[in-house]
Amino acid sequence: MNRPDHDHRCADFLDTLSRYLDDDLPEAERCAIERHLRDCPCCEDVLESLKVTVAVCHEKGRPALPREVRQRAKARIAELLHQAPRAKSRAR
Numbered sequence: 001m002n003r004p005d006h007d008h009r010c011a012d013f014l015d016t017l018s019r020y021l022d023d024d025l026p027e028a029e030r031c032a033i034e035r036h037l038r039d040c041p042c043c044e045d046v047l048e049s050l051k052v053t054v055a056v057c058h059e060k061g062r063p064a065l066p067r068e069v070r071q072r073a074k075a076r077i078a079e080l081l082h083q084a085p086r087a088k089s090r091a092r
């Protein structure tokens with residue numbers, strides 16, 4: 001009953017991703033994210049684009065990630081998940 005569903009994990013993950021980038025997560029959650037990133041190229045890709053965005057925002061003195069950026073990242077992950085059916089076929 002408790003088996004992690006890959007797709008769901010990616011979606012959940014995105015909610016914490018912005019906090020991860022803001023350095024606002026407890027160690028345990030950071031580790032979970034880093035572990036997930038290691039075998040999830042989709043999320044890794046999204047993280048890379050988020051990192052760039054965050055760096056730009058920080059330069060402008062805006063500490064929080066704009067909601068628009070989060071939504072774009074979510075759309076991006078959904079897109080990537082569709083392009084990677086291999087990840088889905090394992091979740092049976």
Ligand SMILES: [Zn+2]
Nearest residue numbers: 010040042043
């Ligand atoms: Zn993922």
